[in-house]
Amino acid sequence: MKIAIFGTRGIPNHYGGFEQFAEYFSVFLAEKGHEVVVYNSHNHPYQEQHFKGVQIVHCYDPEYRIGTAGQFIYDLNCILDMRKRNFDIILQLGYTSSSIWHFLLPKKAMIITNMDGLEWKRTKYSKSVQQVLLYAEKLAVKSSDYLISDSIGIQKYLQTKYQKPSEYIAYGAHLFEQPDETVLSKYDLEAYNYHMILARLEPENSIEIILDGVAKSSDEQPVLVIGNHNTAFGNYLKTKYKDCSKIRFIGAVYDINQLNNLRYFSNLYFHGHTVGGTNPSLLEAMASKALIVAHNNEFNAAILKENAFYFTSAEDVNKILIETKKSDNLQKIANNFEAIANEFNWEIINGKYAHFFEECFSKGVNGKTEL
Known part of the structure; x- marks a missing residue:
């Protein structure tokens, strides 16, 4: 053809x-x-x-x-x-x-x-x-x-x-199977002692809901916000959370090896997308063995099923931050990784x-x- x-x-x-x-x-x-x-x-x-x-x-x-x-x-x-x-x-x-x-x-x-x-x-x-x-x-x-x-x-x-x-x-997505902890030194991070968000900084990606939960939480692990923040909404978020030192706006990262390692070594990976479709970054997080905390909607649930934690409010985010560790949820991570291997490769x-x-x-x- x-x-x-x-x-x-x-x-x-x-x-x-x-x-x-x-x-x-x-x-x-x-x-x-x-x-x-x-x-x-x-x-x-x-x-x-x-x-x-x-x-x-x-x-x-x-x-x-x-x-x-x-x-x-x-x-x-x-x-x-x-x-x-x-x-x-x-x-x-x-x-x-x-x-x-x-x-x-x-x-x-x-x-x-x-x-x-x-x-x-x-x-x-x-x-x-x-x-x-x-x-x-x-x-x-x-x-x-x-x-x-x-x-x-x-x-x-x-x-x-x-x-x-x-x-x-x-x-x-491609399976990520060669983690390199040295990548973390560039961002002054310790393995499994930080959380991250990777998304365009837009309202429908639940960034503000997630960060509201982070700001009110007693959990002190740093939270990386990865995405172009030099936008009107990005500037609004930076101003709103300027006094919350654990929230780090680090801008866009395009190096796939760095992104995969950041996902792999994170404690929690927040996925707040709400508007339709199978988002590529979600599958890449699954392929990078991230522990995913996703906005509770039919698009995310259809992919993740029971192999994630779900939120709809800042209170949900706060509760998950306090109670959830990656090391306690290895089966969810393994199930998502297997789904990439068998269904989404x-x-x-x-x-x-x-x-x-x-x-x-x-x-x-x-x-x-x-x-």
Whole structure:
């Protein structure tokens, strides 16, 4: 098959979850003998035309000049290029800035869309922007031949709201099996004597709830907050907790080896995401043998099951901090690690995607509905 992948900043990954998936899956497809094109931003750090057997097409992306609006132009440029090529399948990763151009997608190609999370529920957006995103979601659902959900919760949501089925295929992670305690010296930490939060500093990631619990707790272990804090919400949090010395805002960390070691040697790892989908950082925490304390919602519970502690309030966080030690919960950690090995590893996830593509290709283009 001739397959296009778009909706990311490009490969190899220099940004986030969808980019990581696009890198792994495109290389997997190329190794299986498929012809694969991945669309990259024109200013992506990788400027070659091929990557491990995958063809790279760079398209002009003005986001660096004009902000978020540039994403719409970038997606448009990718789609216009697709019209010049004879793709069998186009994999659309997300929809927020691409679905408005659905009418320009090649008619003969099969459109398969990974619907990501419930973007319109993100509280960082104004009500008007949330309405636009909800409309974009509807356009993506209606204009795609087949849908993919990376969580059971999203799958149920799409079936209930749009009466459209989707294939559940989760995200993946690599097992982390070579811990190196020397990494901790950079952060002045002792093994198993600190907690951590790794997330974008946004309201829907429960950062404030977690830190409220930390601030009121008698537990004195330091808490690392990893993520870009030079934002409006980040500045608000830094101001609110400026007198709580055990809370350390250390900024973004992109070195995967450092992140894996920080997760591995932490006592508690807080995962506060609330808005849909299987979050990549959650699977990476499981793969790094972290003891996870997660926000209690259906998306997190579907992945972690009974192998985590759950919170909904600052009081819950405080109680967990006081009562919970990693060394007392090794079975939960082992169960999560085994789940990565048997269910969420990249080889299995890539295989499920490839099998779904083959099934869809045999059925043909038949999933679109009237807009």
